[in-house]
Amino acid sequence: MAKALLIIDYTNDFVADKGSLTVGKPAQTLAPEIMRLADQFLSQHDYVIFPTDGHRLNDPFNPETKLYPAHNIIGTTGQKLYGQVGSWFDQHHDDSHVYKFNKNRYSSFQNTNLDNYLRERRIDEVWIAGVCTDICVLHTAISAYNLDYHIVIPQAAVATFSPAGAEWAINHFKNVLGATIR
Template identity: 60%
Template sequence: MTKRALLVIDYTNDFVASDGALTCGKPGQDIQAAILKRMEEFNQAGDYVIFPTDTHFLNDKFHPETKLFPAHNIAGTPGHDLYDQVGVWFKNHQSQENIWQYDKNRYSAFVNTNLDNFLRERGVTEVWLTGVCTDICVLHTAVDAYNHNYQITVPSDCVATFTEYGQAWGLQHFENSLGATIL
């Protein structure tokens, strides 16, 4: 039986809440119900639900994003917390063995993390990508998943970004360049 992992990428207050420091706003908020449905589906099946979470430190002059974006997802701040009902679900399930949250410091959930080892040790061959932003962190994670030979599925109702163009381009790239299944 194929073991799957659902990655809920960067679904934090700073990226999703109306007052978030680098929010995609309503498009990000509108996918919450679909993400919750997938989280519950994966959990009920005994598959993994993983929360790779963008993490920064205030005034980090060595991180390249400091020059590109306003301060966001600062460790220990409310902006770094998982958004709304996704955050509630995580708090209610975080003690389970198949639920895992970890900090990441680059766009891809694979770079500078133990994600690949975690998945391989558990026999995971298929990753489902959800969260924000479709054309940034979800995209870079998808490229690395492809390069690590994982099967990729992206439920289009579970990813969002800042612009319609970025959303359409990202989904097309996942399918046409990475061989992902788009639902």
């Protein structure tokens, strides 16, 4: 069976110093590990997927509008993939094993075709990287668990706003979702 690397929300708004909802330096330091994993997956003919927050400004139907400042507005620089990871995607986006799509909820599975995409390719193992460990990475992992995927969290490829949030999420992945932590 194939496997997929999900690189979640690695965008300017979540990673850049001046991003509207930035994790900042902890997220910026992930780039080399994320690119190493992406290269490894692609070289093994596995899949590299970029579930990316995509919102509309002041959308009254999205609950995040009330919780956070405007971020990842579709078509803005803030929604573009950050730095070297963005360059990696630009170089490989035509590869049939690379896929990027917008999501409008924390979970990459909610309101998207991700589950169908994975099942059509007989993918049963998802590695989840990116930001934020205790928000979108967590909710994606919970959905993956509920859909019976094997979950791997490469700890050097996830980051969030606080060490406490990161620690809680890693324990939850391991102890509640049965994820493998690498």
